[in-house]
Amino acid sequence: MPSPPQPPRHLNLGAALLARNDALAAQLRGRFTTARLPVVNLLSSPGSGKTALLERLGAHLNAAGRRAAVIVGDLATDNDARRLQAAGLTAVQITTGQACHLEAAMVERALEALPQPLEGFDLLLIENVGNLVCPAAYDLGESRRLVLLSVTEGEDKPLKYPAMFRSADLVVISKVDLLAATGFDLQHARHHIARVAPQAQVLEVSARTGAGMAQLCGLL
């Protein structure tokens, strides 16, 4: 009978890869700081509304005369970059193939595809692969982490995916226009977020109606 997977060997290699990622992320953070460029790492399940939020954010930022760039990660397709470009944002797509998360090395390569210098931008948004598990472990050199929780997903997700929510600076409860239709209990969800991620600010937003968008813009 084959023996079960050997965690120590796997974890050691994982730790080495993470340490290498962290070192590169620290370099990127230095570069962003020098360019006075705030960088937001945007994380959530698939279909929580990351791209819709960025489209709406793009309109707000354009109206305010701010210039934002987006690096967007997906396993396949460049649909999101095309959507974001149509919303007036400068967008670069990373297609990861099999990889379930973005890494600092991917971000470093994507930066080359942005108009230089980085000082020309007021904000860099990184839309991660839709996944509430793996991307939590990978520092991309960001200044803030924004984790989306859609009201369609249920109030218990912070408890079930604690590593992700624990790493958040800001939790955005998205699609609040669907509150009534889904029966999502906001108080219950805020209680779970406060328990797992007491450090995180919490904001309620609807990209469809625009509720909460001005406040989110102000925060970023």
Add this chain to the structure above:
Amino acid sequence: MPSPPQPPRHLNLGAALLARNDALAAQLRGRFTTARLPVVNLLSSPGSGKTALLERLGAHLNAAGRRAAVIVGDLATDNDARRLQAAGLTAVQITTGQACHLEAAMVERALEALPQPLEGFDLLLIENVGNLVCPAAYDLGESRRLVLLSVTEGEDKPLKYPAMFRSADLVVISKVDLLAATGFDLQHARHHIARVAPQAQVLEVSARTGAGMAQLCGLL
């Protein structure tokens, strides 16, 4: 400057672990076949309604005098096993900690916690970790793969997570009671599923209203 991660070494170790998982999954499949036990691997994003679907399914199966067991995976909490036990199912929780997917070795251990012999059950359902990427690569010895796509997630998910949908025997479009509220385009979604997963049967279901549940029961 640190060099980027070395994919070959990583992938070779990954391939070795996958081969070991496949060997154990083949053993489990043999055991399930001997016990004449159909096994369904249930996969989706977080919050697509896997547990709600199983609760509803439990009621249908109990009414039909069928005995079903569930093995349910989450990073943390045993909320789902408790929900499923309350719905009259025999449920065993696996908490994976950091692991973003179930593996055959975890299923093998969970089987020990089920009432023996396995012949006493008519159906075994395995609810995987909520993740549209990593669990696709891990065979659990199942006879069928059921992938859920919630109407709240958008029609493009089959194109963005092709490996997962390509591996499906059955795609269940869930939460169809929210079709009007979300503006989800069923025809568009079915077109994308047919493109990525032409082998898959497609079914529309609402665990809330019960629509499609009898048909799903019949299929399983």
